[in-house]
Amino acid sequence: xxxxxxxxxxxxxxxxxxxxxxxxxxxxxxxxxxxxxxxxxxxxxxxxxxxxxxxxxxxxxxxxxxxxxxxxxxxxxxxxxxxxxxxxxxxxxxxxxxxxxxxxxxxxxxxxxxxxxxxxxxxxxxxxxxxxxxxxxxxxxxxxxxxxxxxxxxxxxxxxxxxxxxxxxxxxxxxxxxxxxxxxxxxxxxxxxxxxxxxxxxxxxxxxxxxxxxxxxxxxxxxxxxxxxxxxxxxxxxxxxxxxxxxxxxxxxxxxxxxxxxxxxx
Amino acid sequence: xxxxxxxxxxxxxxxxxxxxxxxxxxxxxxxxxxxxxxxxxxxxxxxxxxxxxxxxxxxxxxxxxxxxxxxxxxxxxxxxxxxxxxxxxxxxxxxxxxxxxxxxxxxxxxxxxxxxxxxxxxxxxxxxxxxxxxxxxxxxxxxxxxxxxxxxxxxxxxxxxxxxxxxxxxxxxxxxxxxxxxxxxxxxxxxxxxxxxxxxxxxxxxxxxxxxxxxxxxxxxxxxxxxxxxxxxxxxxxxxxxxxxxxxxxxxxxxxxxxxxxxxxxxxxxxxxxxxxxxxxxxxxxxxxxxxxxxxxxxxxxxxxxxxxxxxxxxxxxxxxxxxxxxxxxxxxxxxxxxxxxxxxxxxxxxxxxxxxxxxxxxxxxxxxxxxxx
Numbered sequence: 001x002x003x004x005x006x007x008x009x010x011x012x013x014x015x016x017x018x019x020x021x022x023x024x025x026x027x028x029x030x031x032x033x034x035x036x037x038x039x040x041x042x043x044x045x046x047x048x049x050x051x052x053x054x055x056x057x058x059x060x061x062x063x064x065x066x067x068x069x070x071x072x073x074x075x076x077x078x079x080x081x082x083x084x085x086x087x088x089x090x091x092x093x094x095x096x097x098x099x100x101x102x103x104x105x106x107x108x109x110x111x112x113x114x115x116x117x118x119x120x121x122x123x124x125x126x127x128x129x130x131x132x133x134x135x136x137x138x139x140x141x142x143x144x145x146x147x148x149x150x151x152x153x154x155x156x157x158x159x160x161x162x163x164x165x166x167x168x169x170x171x172x173x174x175x176x177x178x179x180x181x182x183x184x185x186x187x188x189x190x191x192x193x194x195x196x197x198x199x200x201x202x203x204x205x206x207x208x209x210x211x212x213x214x215x216x217x218x219x220x221x222x223x224x225x226x227x228x229x230x231x232x233x234x235x236x237x238x239x240x241x242x243x244x245x246x247x248x249x250x251x252x253x254x255x256x257x258x259x260x261x262x263x264x265x266x
Numbered sequence: 267x268x269x270x271x272x273x274x275x276x277x278x279x280x281x282x283x284x285x286x287x288x289x290x291x292x293x294x295x296x297x298x299x300x301x302x303x304x305x306x307x308x309x310x311x312x313x314x315x316x317x318x319x320x321x322x323x324x325x326x327x328x329x330x331x332x333x334x335x336x337x338x339x340x341x342x343x344x345x346x347x348x349x350x351x352x353x354x355x356x357x358x359x360x361x362x363x364x365x366x367x368x369x370x371x372x373x374x375x376x377x378x379x380x381x382x383x384x385x386x387x388x389x390x391x392x393x394x395x396x397x398x399x400x401x402x403x404x405x406x407x408x409x410x411x412x413x414x415x416x417x418x419x420x421x422x423x424x425x426x427x428x429x430x431x432x433x434x435x436x437x438x439x440x441x442x443x444x445x446x447x448x449x450x451x452x453x454x455x456x457x458x459x460x461x462x463x464x465x466x467x468x469x470x471x472x473x474x475x476x477x478x479x480x481x482x483x484x485x486x487x488x489x490x491x492x493x494x495x496x497x498x499x500x501x502x503x504x505x506x507x508x509x510x511x512x513x514x515x516x517x518x519x520x521x522x523x524x525x526x527x528x529x530x531x532x533x534x535x536x537x538x539x540x541x542x543x544x545x546x547x548x549x550x551x552x553x554x555x556x557x558x559x560x561x562x563x564x565x566x567x568x569x570x571x572x573x574x575x576x577x578x579x580x581x582x583x584x585x586x587x588x589x590x591x592x593x594x595x596x597x598x599x600x601x602x603x604x605x606x607x608x609x610x611x612x613x614x615x616x617x618x619x620x621x622x623x624x625x626x627x628x629x630x631x632x633x634x635x636x637x638x639x640x
């Protein structure tokens with residue numbers, strides 16, 4: 001059984017895009033990440049992406065960089081994120097995908113990481129700085145314990161690499177909407193639609209679109225052609241503004257709902 | 267990966283392109299001032315006693331360091347790739363100045379990323395880059411040094427890769443950078459080997475060079491790798507000492523890991539996060555070493571040693587007082603190690619030290635540390 005595959009299938013059956021919110025684990029605290037993940041599922045999240053804070057988050061824009069720095073200052077680590085995942089899994093059924101950089105995983109050891117992630121109830125892992133060309137051993141080790149390796153594609157990715165990524169990735173490919181790093185933007189590149197359709201045609205895999213999804217119209221646009229949409233910095237901005245305040249859960253839910261397509265029940 | 271594949275393809279094409287080679291050689295000769303001399307350091311020999319010392323004078327290149335060998339090559343490559351904008355990171359500022367210089371020469375828009383801490387300690391080079399028409403962007407995240415400047419340059423590159431070439435300044439990062447930068451720097455060793463043979467009728471016994479990312483050292487060492495009689499020492503920055511935790515010595519103080527797209531020795535904590543580095547020289551203040559160095563160390567071909575801030579400053583003073591050369595604090599690590607290791611060297615040893623850059627940028631800091639009043 002694959003919780004990720006099932007979540008995509010359910011969204012597709014309901015004729016809607018799957019929603020994947022992202023939270024940097026440990027910001028503002030491990031306890032609050034656990035609580036916020038549950039609250040996001042309550043308002044419609046289909047999958048949850050948990051960010052592993054890293055000292056040098058190359059693929060991240062300013063909002064997520066600051067979130068990672070705050071989480072690290074509070075002592076969060078890959079081991080800590082696995083504990084957070086395990087606590088979410090204790091009460092929640094939604095699929096959990098770790099969004100990480102490769103070095104913390106390598107440092108823990110691929111086999112130990114895979115076993116501990118599986119035991120924590122993690123379903124998939126996306127290592128942002130591990131290209132598919134270097135990822136075969138990692139992919140095999142994850143798959144041997146039933147975890148999905150998720151790989152990224154970008155607007156600059158050529159057809160041959162898209163096919164390799166399609167063969168290696170689990171249920172879905174994470175398509176980066178633009179050349180660049182995570183963070184909010186005013187509009188999505190027009191080429192995104194064609195690129196997503198091409199990726200699906202070449203690979204037969206589901207496609208999630210992320211990086212810069214920060215307005216309801218973005219989510220509505222992406223709903224028209226992609227299988228899933230990832231919302232990260234737009235949520236972490238709220239976490240940054242409210243911090244550990246009592247209203248964080250409520251405000252985060254409000255922000256998330258504000259981003260949902262109009263025709264979607266809330 | 268897209269931009270890296272595009273770069274690899276373009277680099278493979280120019281490697282065998284005769285017109286590219288001629289253009290590069292012309293600029294290195296008529297503009298940079300190559301070949302750089304090989305200087306016998308007689309008074310340093312007398313002071314240390316019993317060894318023969320030559321200096322490869324990369325400090326005499328235009329802009330004051332070996333960095334320009336690489337920026338000429340990469341800027342010409344950027345032009346061939348149709349890029350209108352180049353970006354670079356810089357630590358000590360030498361790579362930034364060398365990039366800003368070739369950008370002016372070849373009519374390329376230029377943006378340099380530099381950590382705020384490095385901007386403070388290398389203010390002269392910040393002014394030089396701005397005078398050359400480059401935009402210098404302060405990087406205030408993380409340790410506010412070279413590593414963070416690379417992070418920011420890489421973020422810029424992935425965002426603007428269609429118009430922009432990233433001129434990475436050392437043998438770091440993902441393929442093809444470590445090989446490409448080595449190839450552009452290998453001119454140092456090709457010249458030095460021929461010059462040494464012409465002057466001495468034999469090869470040196472030992473090469474010594476400082477290792478930050480490791481471009482000046484690999485540039486010198488590469489031409490001698492097939493000469494089994496030639497030993498090589500790369501000198502890392504031990505800062506305030508390995509035991510203090512305040513250093514940039516990746517081999518004795520680090521472990522294998524991945525940073526900036528490279529699997530090599532890095533300074534990291536138990537959770538795989540990159541740890542803070544320290545060195546008196548901004549150019550060596552970086553938590554990863556070039557992957558080819560890690561490979562050559564594993565093969566036993568190159569030995570890696572360290573010099574502390576104090577030893578580097580001692581090397582700086584020796585060269586200034588005895589040879590009339592103010593070396594860059596980076597290069598002073600090679601001299602400082604040699605002075606400290608003198609007693610362990612075989613009498614009569616022939617030593618070739620790569621003097622990778624000059625110390626104009628470091629005069630304020632060196633004067634302060636050595637108690638000299640301006």
